[in-house]
Amino acid sequence: STESGISDFRSPGGVWSKYKTVTIQEFISDREKRIYYWKYKSETIPSMLKAExxxxxxxxxxxxxxxxxxxxxxxxxxxxxxxxxxxxxxxxxxHGTNREAICLSCNRVIDIKTVLERVDRGEVEPKCEKCGGLLKPNTVSFGQGxxxxxxxxxxxxxxxxxxxxxxxxxxxxxxxxxxxxxxxxxxxxxxxxxxxxxxxxxxxxxxxxxxxxxxxxxxx
The missing domain is CATH 3.40.50.1220 (TPP-binding domain)
Structure with missing residues (x-):
């Protein structure tokens, strides 16, 4: 999708040259990693959603x-x-999709736009409104099968x-x-x-x- 204006991950200037990777284990166990991960996603997903x-x-x-x-x-x-x-x-x-978020506890799937709006309002590590579990974009992270x-x-x-x-x-x-x-x-x-x-x-x-x-x- 690079010709739709979406950066790839591994090429020079790609996503991994600008942002640090966060493993699924780090995301679950480390609040600071979750905050960083959602900041990175909030900076990159909106342009992807606008792509054609x-x-x-x-x-x-x-x-x-x-x-x-x-x-x-x-x-x-x-x-x-x-x-x-x-x-x-x-x-x-x-590898999943950035257009959804998923609760890691109850597997509830939510439109990513809804979650990003919460992040923009200052919710630095959004939680599931149903069960309180961790929300994460519904993609496969490093260390995740x-x-x-x-x-x-x-x-x-x-x-x-x-x-x-x-x-x-x-x-x-x-x-x-x-x-x-x-x-x-x-x-x-x-x-x-x-x-x-x-x-x-x-x-x-x-x-x-x-x-x-x-x-x-x-x-x-």
Whole structure:
């Protein structure tokens, strides 16, 4: 989603070059870490909420509307795939979403805008209004496991697809990068489109480094 104006995490100038990471264990146990985490989120999420799908998102949405999209496995936490026209039933949000907050005690899910408004009013570590538990953006933090059901779907999709496309990803993060291996080991052709090299480029049948927003609509 960088071409929608959203910073990535690992590139120079990305999110992790500006903010310190907070593990899930630190978030739960350390009030100062929670305050820092919500400050960071309150500074970064509003611009994400204003972002619009770019031509790559819209091309994937078109693919879904044509009945050609099997599953969309995404590490993005911005929600732009749904906004770009992909049916939410086919989206596997491996790393969650910044558009929701979740209570770590009762699992209540709340619109993130509501929680950010509370932070803006001075509530530095917002709590669940139902049970008093800690609220956190509904994303997967460092030290936090991925949803096992999502992993099962992703592995099955990688084995059963006709074509596996890795789009706009550095393929440096496990287990998401392992799905390329799974697809290849099951004889599925792989296309990688990313501006920078990835560790899996040699496995790809086709490897493109052009702008995803420019080249994907031409392919689809």
């Amino acid at each position: 799908p770019n031509h790559a998102h819209l091309a994937i949405g078109k693919l879904d509307q044509q009945g050609k999209l099997f599953w969309l496995l995404t590490q993005n936490i911005d929600g732009l795939h749904k906004k770009g026209g992909v049916d939410k039933k086919r989206i596997v949000r491996l 991925l949803n096992p059901e999502h992993l099962v779907i992703a592995e099955k999709a990688s084995m059963e697809c006709d074509l596996f496309m890795a789009l706009g990803t550095s393929l440096q993060v496990f287990p998401a990068n392992s799905f390329v291996d799974i697809a290849c080991s099951n004889g599925k052709p792989v296309i990688i489109i990313n501006r920078d090299p990835t560790p899996y480029d040699d496995l790809a049948k086709y490897r493109l480094s052009e702008s995803l927003a420019e080249v994907l609509p031409m392919i689809i």
